[in-house]
Amino acid sequence: MAVHIVPTQFASINDAIAASAPGDTIKILAGTFNESVTIPAGKDRLTIVGVWPRVTTITGTTGPVITVDSNLVTIQNLTVGDTPTFSGIMLTSDANVIRNVEVRNCRRGIEILSASQANFIVDCNIHNNNEAGIQVASVGNLIYNNKLIANGGDGISITTPSAANVIINNFIKRSGADGIQSFSSTDIILGNVLKRSAQNGMSLTGSESIVYNNRVKRSTLDGINIVVGMQNRFISNTIKGSNNSGLALSSANIADQNTIKNNRVGIFTSFGSDNNAIRRNQLRNTTNIVNQGANNVFDENN
Secondary structure, eight states: OOEEEETTTOSSHHHHHHTOOTTOEEEEOSEEEESOEEEOTTOTTOEEEOSSBTTEEEEOSSSOSEEEOSSSOEEEEEEEEEETTSOSEEEOSSSOEEEEEEEEEESSSEEEOTTOOSOEEESOEEESOSSOSEEEOSBSOEEESOEEESOSSOSEEEOSSOBSOEEESOEEESOSSOSEEEOOBSOEEESOEEEOOSSOSEEEOSSSOEEESOEEEOOSSOSEEESSOOSOEEESOEEEOOSSEEEEEOSSOEEESOEEESSSEEEEEOTTOOSOEEESOEEESSEEEEEOSSSOEEESOO
16 A cells, blocks of 8 residues: 655646555645546545645535545545535445545535445534535435534435434534435434524434434424424434424324423424324423324323
8 A cells, every 4th residue: 555645746636546556545735726536436445635624625626526436435634615516525435434524615515425325424514515514315324523504405414215324413503404304214313413404403204213312403493393204213302492393293203301492382293293102301382282183192291
């Protein structure tokens, strides 16, 4: 394995990639590099590492700033951005690591396509992109401890065909749509902070997910809205200050031991939202419960 240095050994990042074998490392020194970078298939285990975000910056020209077509690629310690019509980082391959990367002023921050699975997005600062901060259309990704601020669409958008994604400890603020929007199933959404979303703090359409210990504050619409999903579990979340409902449920879900305060309505079940178990929630709202569904169980809420 070799280490290639840009710009002292190679004038461009793409030149260094072309000369690299699988498993090599490309170190990018301080500076701004104006090129759209592609890591083609056949460069598995490649590492691209900058000095630090805003010390090493890559700005795209004719496409996504970085496109990853190889597996097990690591991108770390740099800024990508200033490409408003393309994504900052686009992943088409599996098991990549994006760590401590700032992504700003792109169409979408990080885009994970349906062919790309089991990626790890960690410690990134993703802000002021025109659409979603992170958009996922695949299976088994871990999105951990990122900051997503002032993105024009959803903070995190999980589209079809997705499943089994894990979203933990992210800070999401001032999203132009939902803080987290998911059409996926069997996700784990844990320990996230969502503030001042222009629509819902969280909007879920899939089933069989676990939503645990999130803090959702000052959403323009609902704090957490379950559109049609079933068999989801909402446990120990704190939902405050939503203009509509703190928690709006569809059918056959569990809401247990949540703290829901200072919303217009605490828990809302509409016509057709049936067979929910709503237990042991702390409710301090203008109206605590509106139940228009059937066979919903309310037990020990106070």
